[in-house]
Amino acid sequence: MNPTIPRWWSGLGKALWAAALALVAISFWMASRAPIEVQMGPVQKIVYVHVPSAIATLIAFGVTFAASIAYLATKDWRWDGLAASSCEIGMVFATVVMITGPLWARSAWNTWWTWEPRLTTFLILWILYAGYHVVRASLRSESRRTISSVMGIVFFVNLPLVWKSIEWWRGSLHPKNVTMVPEMRVTLLVGMAAWMIFYAAALLQRLRLEWHTEARAFSDTAAPAPSEGRAQP
């Protein structure tokens, strides 16, 4: 089957990008206007980027997991494309979490890094999914899709570990419950919506690239082979 991009794809992508950029701008504006937390001061506003990015990371890797299962069940390259695309965007969000986390920690806990359960499990998660891309990039054969899907499933085991680490292990510095004034809560919710739409727009864009790559591969294999013995220009 010749992979062709559906017509509505481009329109939906543009609409999502417009919505994402507008919402991100609104969430930054709201964060700047949100009340300043008494103990930490303005540094607390990192939470409006840190928490939505962490949730987007978990959702992106969750999509990778689901799409990997779907690929192994159907062997349809589009599922593999979705898994790899979502994983790439998840890595970007995870990196944002890894950068904003220490900035917060320095101010809140007086250290850039501490080996507390959630930080440790999230770092493991980051390394694992970085490994996903390294392994995937090193494979050139048909097995790439299957091996990537297996990794997408196996690595997902760590996600509940990250989520539940603050309950399962003692000594966590991450709070289990957070109380916020309504303005702060609304700002956080808008931030979450903004980053989720940003994720959807980026995913659509990345899938488009995957589609083009597949179409190129299809046209290369469909093209007649050059005749042997022909002189090279």
Next chain:
Amino acid sequence: MRTILAVTMKDLRLHARDARFLATLALFSASLVLILSVAFGPIFGDPAKEASATLWGALFFAGVLGLTRALDLESESGGGDALRLTGADPYALYLGKTIANFLLVSADFLILLPIVSIFFDVGNLRVLPGVLGVAALGLVGYAAWGTLFAALARGIRARELLLSVVLFPSLVPLWIGAVKLTNALWGDGTIDPVRDWIKVLAVMDVLGLALAAFLYELIQEATE
């Protein structure tokens, strides 16, 4: 059951034929213990903690040599294809290999245990059964996950490097659990304060074996 046993015996026979490999494995892991004990010593701050971290660190790193060895030999001789052509259940092949890997790292563990005990002056006969129990739990998980990832890395260039990239982060809960339990046994003589880690090790063991039940056949097909 017969298939599992046959594959285990085949892999163990392959290892036994190559005395140089076994010697290299033992020497490499002993060297790691030596390096880490020098790094922590000569006066140890917390011998039980440092000894358990050294023991499990050396074991996990050296074990990678064993994980890829049997698969490498199979690839060279075409033994892997021959195994598949027998029509044997892929999960039985996986279990056979896992048992062989478990026995190999267990042998390495038994070599390292007295070395670590002497270098760090830790452990006694009273806690030895507990330490062996922790080792059994930890090494079953190591072999289960390691065999799965070794099969995954079979078709990849620089597979030892890539195996390390994906295997070690996956094994971190197993490593932390094994270190904490061994440390408790050597330090306090009891595992009561860290008993929950037994559950973590057991869950990791079951998870590794269960994931392989679903995925090993697919991996085998993909890396043919």
